[in-house]
Amino acid sequence: MILRIRSRDGTDRITVPDAAAATVGDLQRLIEARATVPVAAQRLSLDPALLLPAPQPPLLSDPAAPLASLPLANGSFVYLSYPPGARSAQPPPPRALTAAGSFGKKMTMDDLIARQIRVTRQEAPFCSAASFDRDSANAFQLHVSESLAFAVKRAGFLYGRVDAETKEVLVDFIYEPPQQGSSDVVQLMRDADEEARVDAIADGLGMRRVGFVFTQAVGRKASETGEYTLSNSEVVQAAQLQAEGGIPEWVTAVVKLEVGEDGSADVHFEAFQMSEVCVKLFKDGVLETEVKDSDDPRLSKMRKEVIAGGKDTMEVDNDFFLVPVKISDHQGPLSTGFPVENRGIPLPASALRSHMDRAKHLPFVKRISDFHLLLQIAAFLDVKADVPTLAACVGHQAEVPEGYRLLIDALAGQT
Incomplete structure (x- = not known):
């Protein structure tokens, strides 16, 4: 467990190896080793009032008290006070001040909350797998490969069913809304009346909207910092639509053309869910939705500082937000011989x-x-x-x- 130790000199991160067995005394010794404040000089509290010239809050005064008995979680703050000159080594110079930078600067509650947002990888999706109707998936990728040559992006909404027991998503048809695609962005020009008709058809079929699919163009913008799976603009769009989707099993599918070493090209489908943290960052307005041409497509910008990879940052690797979903196919109940809309x-x-x-x-x-x-x-x-x-x-x-x-x-x- 990582705890953040806040003092008047700044914040230190302390890793507690065995949090289940550790005590307050163990934490004090870790603080002495990391922050060079002797145990005898430390005064610890879970209340930030410890650092203010006000009546002192309750202290963590029992060295034998188990940390597990305290309301602590990964990333929690513990406040540390000590007499002037108690540190045997001074902390490093602070970074340049920002709106939520130095402790000596006034901070809003939003700033404090933002500093506690932790971006971690979600280990498992909420859907067990995503299965695509073969004919629908083939009709979608054929149009992109033969008519568009993967030169521009194309997108559609996935409709089908969610198995209540297995949580598998079964995609039975794809609705392609009015749209305009480029090599990096697909802009949906959504028609509310048409979508109402689509939803009414799905309702009669015993289906619902279960996800979103889009293609990646072969000439999409490259990143100078490495390869990436989804771009920052794709993360924003996927998070927005998953938040709108209203079901935990919502799936985002990506269709792309992969060229082998022998020059052969194959079309690949991949499925993901955007992590709960990603969707929450979007809903809370922390995820930056305005993507500039100068931005690195591999990184998603934040409007407030978050903690990712153990450090405060304003940019997060997009891969942190992706939760892979197993993919398969099936033969659905509908045919696909009629011309597709909005092409x-x-x-x-x-x-x-x-x-x-x-x-x-x-x-x-x-x-x-x-x-x-x-x-x-x-x-x-x-x-x-x-x-x-x-x-x-x-x-x-x-x-x-x-x-x-x-x-x-x-x-x-x-x-």
Whole structure:
């Protein structure tokens, strides 16, 4: 356990090797070795009032008291007072003063809280795995590789189910919102009405939004300090959408092109969760959301000082925020033959008729078991009543009511 020992001369970090068995006396001896203040001269307290000219707070006066019996955790402050000249070695000169720098400078409560934010790696995700419908994943990556040549970023929202027992996320379709991509950023130009129709379709299918997927361009900005998995702008976007997602199992997937030593290129899917700390930093306004061209893409900037890797810093390696998720695939309940929305090419007028004609040998409910087709039809239906009802027929592979059949046939005939 690491404790931060605050005195009028600054802060020392003390590592307590066996916190479960250590006592106050052990801590005092560690302080003597690190801060060169003799045990006899030390006065310790958990109350910062110890360092103020005010009535003295309760002291940690029993050397035999176990640290485990005190309200201490990794990174906690212990306050140390001692007579002038008690240190046998003076502390190093302080850093240049900042708004929350030297003890002699007034500090706000926000400054004090910010100094206690610890950025550590999250060891395990909240979802056990992420499985992608093969056809949906393939349709997404084919567009990026064949039409966009991985030259610009592309993104989509993942929809599917979360297994209540195993916590596995099953992605059954991908919705691609209106967007504009470059080599480093994909800007979502979200359409609230269209998203409402998407969510209504998902609800009828017994699904929900479960994550976000984006591609990385082959010409993305390089970092002078090393390789990176996600850029600072990607961390911000992923944290924002995970915070909006509202479920602990939310998954962020990355699709990228990897070139082997022999020159061959393969498309790879990877899945992550943004750590709880990352999402909290975003929600609390600590994570800097304005990314400048001059910023190192490997590092995420903070608006307040945090502790990462055992030191105070205003920049955090993006890898600290990533929690890898196992990835697999499955065959979902929907087909993917209908043209995908918002790809910059107007939907052909004959798209619905052509699709229905190609699948005319199938039962009617099978012919419309395609999310992208349902999304086009949904524009002509009541989003609160008709859209979930029609999607439920698809979800249960039930008979489609005649009224919906007539409407769809009419739409196909009109195109």
